Amino acid sequence: MSEKKFWAERFEAERGRLGAVAYRMLGSRAEAEDAVQEAWLRLQRAGEGIDNPAGWLTTVVGRICLDMLRVRGKRREDPIDGEEGEMQHADPAESADEQAALADSVGLPLLVVLERLAPAERLAFVLHDMFDVPFEEIGRIVDRSPVAARQLASRARRRVQGLPETPSADYERRKGVVAAFLAASRDGDFSGLLAVLDPDVVFHADADAVRLGSLAEITGAQAVATSFKGKATAAKLALIDGNLGLAVILGGQLRVVVLTEVEGERIVAIDSIADPALIAAMEVTYL
Structure with missing residues (x-):
């Protein structure tokens, strides 16, 4: 043959x-x-x-x-x-x-x-919920971590089911964790950062964020805290496509979004996205 x-x-x-x-x-x-x-x-x-x-x-x-x-x-x-x-x-x-x-x-x-979903949300929902594609593979397609891909599918699922995009039951708890992370980062509070980071937290940055000076991947609370210490002076707490995170404003423009995944009282995953096309497709609300 x-x-x-x-x-x-x-x-x-x-x-x-x-x-x-x-x-x-x-x-x-x-x-x-x-x-x-x-x-x-x-x-x-x-x-x-x-x-x-x-x-x-x-x-x-x-x-x-x-x-x-x-x-x-x-x-x-x-x-x-x-x-x-x-x-x-x-x-x-x-x-x-x-x-x-x-x-x-x-x-x-x-x-x-x-049709109402953002492109990445739609892909994550269709591939995972309809065709059982694992989040590891979906993450590679959308240039995000598996955790971020799971977030996309979860948010899309809530929209498809007509549920609130931000469940109210734990919203304030998660908001407090992300706000504490932002404050500790701004203040250079290393101990404060460690207090809200899971020991096995994983940070992932897309190619555009790497070009802005970020590392592509960082693992562990100590390393992530070191990376963020004193670095969030231009960031604002925000809802990004319904998920809590940070919006980094540089030169008066939104240049980077930082997505967070919170479990319990700690952040378990962070994704830094600077791809202009991806950011343009996101709905960002400053808190």
């Missing part, structure tokens, strides 16, 4: 699932087909060295869809296929029953709700 035929067969075995992932992500049959076709082209270029074709293709389709959602957000497009959209984009070789089955498998009401 030729190599080209080998990869073609692997791709065809995954095509249906990839199409379902892309349709749930994009809400458009035409765009979903484009995303799957682009994944096939990338597979042809990559070829050797792919140990898990199914996982590799899922990751690639996820990234393609994420890019398409971000571009769509900038253009303020409404992609959800209505009846007219289905008529325009439907494959002539596909029966009306097959088209209806695909739409019914997702449901227009769910697509409408998903």
Whole structure:
């Protein structure tokens, strides 16, 4: 069997699932087909060295869809296929029953709700809750830690279910922990930082934050406290897509967002994001 035929067969075995992932992500049959076709082209270029074709293709389709959602957000497009959209984009070789089955498998009401989510939230929810993709893999797709990916899916789940985006039961407790972290960082209070950091806390920074001078990853309370000591003078307490964190203002502009994951009375994970496209897609409310 030729190599080209080998990869073609692997791709065809995954095509249906990839199409379902892309349709749930994009809400458009035409765009979903484009995303799957682009994944096939990338597979042809990559070829050797792919140990898990199914996982590799899922990751690639996820990234393609994420890019398409971000571009769509900038253009303020409404992609959800209505009846007219289905008529325009439907494959002539596909029966009306097959088209209806695909739409019914997702449901227009769910697509409408998903359309309200930020791109990264939508990807995390679709991949994890609908296709059981682990948060470690989702985190790699959105350039965040597994903990941050879990946050994205949790926030999206609350929105889809119509629940408050910030559960009131423990909101004030978590807000107090993050506020204490901010105050200790501003004051250079090393002991205060240690008091609110889990011993095994993990800090992760995206590529843009690294270019601004951050380390890519820091583990352990001592190391994280050292990194943040006296460093949050330009930060403000904020809700970032419904999650508590810090917004760093430099030169009068929001340049970095710091997401926090709080368990009990301590912070267990911190993510620093400086990617302008990601920040632009976030809803930030200063507290």
